[in-house]
Amino acid sequence: MSEQIEERAVFERTRVLTAKHTHYCPGCTHGIAHRLVAEVIDELDIQEKTIGVCPVGCAVLAYEYFDLDMQEAAHGRAPAVATGIRRVLPPDRYVFTYQGDGDLASIGMAEIVHAANRGEKITVIFINNGIYGMTGGQMAPTTLPGVKTTTSPYGRAPEECGHPIRVSELLNTLVAPRFIARGALSNPREIARAKKLIRQAFELQHTGFTFVELLSTCPTGWGLPPEKAMRWLEHNMMPFFRTGVLRAPDAMPESATPYAPDLSNDGGAAKNGAAT
């Protein structure tokens, strides 16, 4: 009888990511988000059926890192491009967009709201780090009040610039979306939870619009070392941007109830002499 040590993989780099090294700054959570999306695609075994749409922003080169069919979109227009891809290709394909807060919540706000409102069968991965990373740390629609950026050197003043936009809550007022959730990429536990949300979104994609917001960091833009940035996220962003599932097929808010008015009932308007 002999005894030998055998190695079993506990964690390996997923095959859905290419071998290319990322251009992201050290500690940037884009890398974690990329990996989670790639792992979910790997686990669902849909690599050959998935098409991703890249944003403009730091993740503009994401097509270099995903071993998938990828399409670059004009700034903020990824949901519109994904709509086209979804409608042209056979329904068994999976289409997702990967967008930051500058791309999705600022220049692309119209596209995301209308794609969600139409109930396009796509998954949107929304990276919210409360700052414009690629252009050098300007204020984003999601920047917290009082936070200093290059365009808010005295801190974001809500009376001047408005309060940060909670995109998940905003989209949750629409009827059509099937799944809206927010996760955080701040520690291994939150990352595991975030991955489950991404998986749910992909699994539900063929039933309607699915959206996952991921609270992220920008160590360079925030001027913090990566680990301190993670703690900053937990202490300052998470109380305002609450994590969790906002809507799912088994937990729909009242706003998801379709409204079909009885148009034959004119409410007595004719009797009052109103034009018909």
Place this chain on the structure above:
Amino acid sequence: MNRVAIDQDRCKACRLCIGACRLNLLALGQSLNAKGYHPVEITDRARCVACAQCAAMCPEGAIAVYRGVKRTSA
């Protein structure tokens, strides 16, 4: 024995894995990689429990974790 394989070329020394290791087994090494960073190294391999929390935090996908399993065969 368990093994943590760190891709030395990919590592950007962000230290997120160092903070994730509950046993404090990871540290920046002395070597310098092509990017100009000091890649992370495991200091005490024998104590690693292969929990893979370091790999879960790594933004570069630079860490792979393997568990050593004893196999007895006739």
